[in-house]
Amino acid sequence: MRAADQLWLLRRRCAFAEYTVTPAAFATPVPGGVSSLDAAPLSCAGVTTYKAIKVARMAPAETVAVFAVGGLGHLALQYARIAGAFVIAVDVEDHKLELATRLGADHVINAAREDPAQAIQVLGGADVAVALAASSASFNQAFHALRRGGRLVCVALPTGGTIELPIFDTVLKGVTVTGSIVGTRNDLADVFALHAAGRTEVVAAERKIDEVNESIADVLGGRVPARIVFGM
Template sequence: MDCHLERGANRTRYDARDNKLHLNEVPIPEPREHEILVKIACASLCHSDVMLFEPNEQGLILGKNPVTIGHEATGTVVRTGSGDVASKFNPGDAVGFLCAVECCFECAQCKNVHNAWCATGKTKMQGFTLDGYFQEYAVVDARETMVLPEGLDPKTAAPLFCAGVTAYHGVQDCELQPGQWMAIVGCGGLGHLGIQYAKAMGYKVVGLDVADQALEEAKKCGADHVFNSLSDPDWQRKVVEVTGGGADAVVNFTASKKSYDDAPAIIRTGLGLLMVVGIPRQPLQLNALDIALGRYRIKGSNNGTCYNMRPAIEFSAKHNIQPHITAYKLEELPKMIELMNSHKAKGRMVVQFD
């Protein structure tokens, strides 16, 4: 990692000009009226952070360059802006937050769909179009922030504020009944949480991955069966067999287009659902006849808004949903990215700040 030092707090920035990370120091930011200054305790790496380094056709773009990456963090309040919404927080509060900013939070899209489609067209995402959270201090929007429930530690809870909210709604939005079968595709950073949520909701779970260490993690999280879809040529037949005809829902947390292509073969015919969560580099290709004739249904689930964040976080605290984390130092972020790209990571990789 290249280093360039200025005054202030440490942070890691991505620069598209050389497609690299640079560790530098910058002044501690000041919160605006509706913002909170947070001392970051924990920031975790998400696959969409890594997508900055690779070509993609899914609309993931930078709004500024260079940019501090990271959109998943927890920390403690240092000070607040002067507005009413920010005044609801106190210095020392342990908080988590989401990354959408500069949107209105009041239009139908913000309330019911996602802030990305805000009617103002002004939405920015911290970590992509604005500076994110792989830094010691960050300003966040008070409207997207909540005090952590009892039992959640800001040093370890960061993955819940993207991966957790995403996994929770990816599972819950399938609307299964207890006892039905769910296949979780990708048992890593998102999937290991999805398995915990699914089991807490009473579902039976098949875990699918291409890495044996991720499947071991899936077993620890409660998966009833696990299969390696890379090394086991008969995995689709086995999934259909153990589920008695196919999964009632397949939730795909991966960025693999092939895993989407393979999914229809393990969905219960005429009754099953494919839940789209992971974003491959290439657009998905679906058989229109399958959809038109009702072979299976398709649905999507996003990474959350301030309106559906709280239920996911409170459910996590109530059911002791724990991200399985491995901690690194800020200067080790390139190593974290390398481990993610090589499928050697277990659970979620985080940077913990002193």
């Protein structure tokens, strides 16, 4: 596909436009304490991971493993910490694990160098595993990282579209597997309120809309710490 066709297709799918019209009932005001640069990722990655942490029914002092520390994961680990959890961050890039440490992760694991499920079990296992990597293998690792009574929250959408669940482990350990998709307008209002209060940090690089194809290549190549926001 030509670059021009790719750009046209992405604009059609992702609404890369300066303005849009939406019913007021389905719009959430951005408070004064949230910049446009931060509001864009919060309206996607923020509300998605905030909802995932809510779906996990997390209790204070539980252990949460966040699989993939990117645009979604760097916010997921912050919401888990706000909920009072101890956080284990898993990724295959050292610079993303360094970001996770800076944002307050208690442990970091490079899945390219060791089996994260085994490493997490050595730490006592996770009460919750949030699967944010578009990889079926990562979903399986997240499942096996759980301790008895653990909850796997599925967020990412791997290309293969399936994961294998060992029935004996699921039944005997009382594991729960659930899906979580985006969030509500009330969830987004909470996300904005937390950010305006200084409870979260958005890591994003601002680029021009004309750089969309190069930006996608950088995301796929793992060269972007978290999110990219396009300025019009």
